[in-house]
Amino acid sequence: MKLITARTLKQGMTMEESKLSQSYQDACAIAFLNENDMAKFNLKEGDLLKAKTSYGEVVVKCGKVVIDEGNLLIPMGPWANILIGGNTGGTGMPDFKGIEVEILKTDENILNVKEIIQKLK
């Protein structure tokens, strides 16, 4: 699938409050996909899924949205970032939209922000 990261209203509002809040996690630790894709991966809304790119993997909640099949939308934030690489192709700009991503249903937990930061070191 193709990974698209993007700003959302909820992400913007919760970010202005606190990135350590549960509401920020709810707004950002989520991947939206097409209904057919959900069926294909045996997912329903609220399930946990693991997304994996050549740069990393992350567990987020599953959400439904009207979007073309084959696209996975994750709001910009610490969870999406784990999947994005630092290569900018000489432009300075990372590939925030359009890199290859695989998903599968999972039982693992969503990392919270503090846990993600722990892992940076």
Next chain:
Amino acid sequence: MMIIKGGKVYDPINKIDGEIIDIYIENGKVVEEPMNERNNNEDIIIDAKGMIVMPGGVDIHAHIAGPKVTKARVMCPDDHRKDVVRKTKITRSGTGYTIPTTFVTGYRYAKLGYTFVAEAASPPIATRHTHEELNDIPLIDKTAYIVMGSNHFVLDNIKNNNFDGLKNYVGFLLNATKGYAIKIVNPGGVENWKWGKNVNSLDDPVINYGVTPREILQNLAKVRRELNLPHAIHVHCNNLGSPGNFKTTLETIDALKGEPIHITHIQFNSYAGDGWASFASAASEISNKINSCDNVTVDVGQVIFGPATTMTADGPWQHTVYKLSHQNKWANVDAEMETGAGIVPYVFKENNAVNAIQWAIGLEILLLIKDPFKVCLTTDHPNAGPFYYYPNVVEYLMSKKKRDEMLNKINAKAKEKTTLVDLDREYTLQEIATITRAATAKIMGLKNKGHLGIGADADIAIYKFDENNIANSFSSAKYVIKDGKIVVKDGEIVRNHIGRTYYVKVKGEANDEIKEAFANYYSVSFENYAVQDVYVPKKEIIECYKE
């Protein structure tokens, strides 16, 4: 006290022509010679023996600050890479070339001996930006002209025959923007360009308003007089750049019926011919006209061969330049309710017939206008070339030999289509001092600039003049004194100094009509429009009326 001793002083306003006179400075002003002989160790004595002393240069028209200048800087990294400026213990770093950064602009003007520069075109709604940049231009004093020739309120009041409304609005706008003069660019044409059109004569109507360039010029000239502004309307004429446009320029002068007008970069408006193939000089027609009337002053907009960055509120002309320039960059900005702008990088080439003729026309005008108090040296920086090439133009004016050398080198059409080769006049130092400081200050109504009389600002340039090396003599002043302090010595910046921003205070304030138009048609609140005092930390206010 500072004393400049033994220099040959050129002060055209006070009719001092190369006499050896000592100049006394105290508290940033030129003062009288003390009655008693001084023996004060704290006096700073500048030995100017063998040097020439002039008032600090005053540039009447350059684009140094504001939205289009910075848009051009950001748009053209290619312009900067060949001209980098390292930081020093005193100065900030930056870049050139045709659009130097603010710090570098201040340093380079100061090194030339210039101490006052007018930003020639600020769009009112973004003039807060212009002031922010002016504050980052060190050493020199500065001011900004406010673009009005296609402003909604100007057009609307003229349409409604409401002269008092127009006068009040112009007063309000100058106060709100902390500007200095009424700038008119391609009157009416800038508004029409917002619909992709232009005006081609003084009587073409402005779309939706029906008023004409002629009416805009006449009304704003009258407003200017009644508001008692220090500088005449400052006009970039219609049809700028086009072959045959000298007729429009002459008509513009006639339309003013004796009201004062300053026509800027007139070189670009002195063209004969009916197309690029027959492009030729009309410098004689233009100069004769100026010689014969006393309400018109001009600056020249001399072409400098090499890269330039064209930028003007004349959006339709810039679209034409874009197509003529055969390169890929063009910026256009439509500024709501007020004006617009276009930016196109351009190269003036010696072997290009039109460019060569343009170069010659600028010099023709400078040589054919008899009274140097009517003509000012500019390059319409950076439109016809960077300002720091002024010394080269001075050399062409002072030396027929030098300019003929150049004339023989460039495209032969320059000889064929202009009269430059026949002009033998060579400028004197006094005349150079006139077109670079005395005339510019006088035309702008700057009482304490452009001369060295008692009470003048102690803004002074001292050069080591070598008649065999004229351009070099003026490109790097021996000393520059700003507000009584030495800021340049031997061509190097030796001191940091921040000059003042000049603006007028005039009669006029926002009425309900203006406020209502803001509420309906602007994208900013009326309350947030006027430039706050915080943006003019060092200022000089010219009061144009008494309460």
Next chain:
Amino acid sequence: MEIKNVPCPFCGSLCDDIIVNVENNEIKSVKNGCGISITKFMKHHVNAVKSPMLKKEGNLVDVSIDEAIDKAAEILKNANYPLIFGLSTTECEAQSKALELAELIGATIDQLPSVCHGPSIMALQSVGQTTATLGEIKNRADMVIFWGCNPIEAHPRFFNRYSGAAKGMWSDRSKRYIVTIDMRETSTAKKSDKFIKISHGKDYELISIIRAAIKGQGIPDNVEEITGVKKEDLENLTNRMKNAKYGVVFYGMGLTQSFGKELNTDNAISLVKDLNEWTKFSIIPMLGHYNVAGAVHVWGWQSGYPFSINFALQYPRYNPGEFSATQMLVRKECDAALIVATDPVAHFPNEAARHLAGIPVITIDPKFSLTALISEVVIPCATAGIEAEGTAYRMDGIPLRLKKVVNSEFPPDREILERIIERLKEKMKEQ
């Protein structure tokens, strides 16, 4: 006390009609703002940093501001190749001070375009841009195209205030044809007259086809296969573009972050330039953060360059591919970082954030950002536009004066940066 005409320091729209009600130095209510704006004002104190802090034995502990500034200066003095990043959401005066600091220590300085609209600026540098202020769109535009942007969510008041539904002098909603081109039917698409769904990553192809069509070339029969857009929709679109009296394209990160990046924006601007042979058309990038344009301007007039600037050679150099914050971090080149008013740990690729976590970091931010959590020095400041005055530039380059509506116990960014500069100069002399 009611404070009127307050510019909102959130997005690039910089709406300047916010009414803030303040009692006892506390914001009680906010009128006219969008949801994000209200949150920004009402919750500006939530999760705030309460004191300057230094990391001691692995923990951030409260210290005096003098101690924090001294430590910040020490870190920057000892760094060989420091990075200064952020500043797109603070006032111009701080952006100016930050550039001065970068010049002083030979740092690399970068701001948010390198992760959002850098490709827009790079396109400006290769082809220019025909653009307009937002009031001009409201007054004149009879055709509005939203391409790869979703203002209803990202710039919530933009549609009604400046573009889609705004009532101006010569135009209003009834005279305006609105098109949204996006890979999904966004809320902006739902408010448009026409939604054109494009396959992800096919923007460059679609723009090229439109440019050719406008110049009289036929639209290829397999255009739907290439771009996901129906041929008939495209014919209709190009006709309308050429016949509009005043058209405008607004675009967002759908163009700048997708495959092609600055080539997409370059092509979009070129399309709009082409259209000016027939009619009047403008293009405006939808800058997200409220003062990205400010740093573009301030750094533009001071150094000639808008972002990704390096001072290692004592004069400014510009190269986004080399000096963007992401690149500096991913290549592990910088050995210290000063982060002002932004949160790279939250918004940078994890790969870049990892290097940041391993070097000394100074964070200046009113809020406890994720970057603060990995910092050696954390200095709280007055929030620009709420607790501090200053200048900000709207996405279209209109400068506005930000207001101070409540007091903060901390100084504004510009003052903190100025104090770091002073302390650094003292330390440099001591050597």
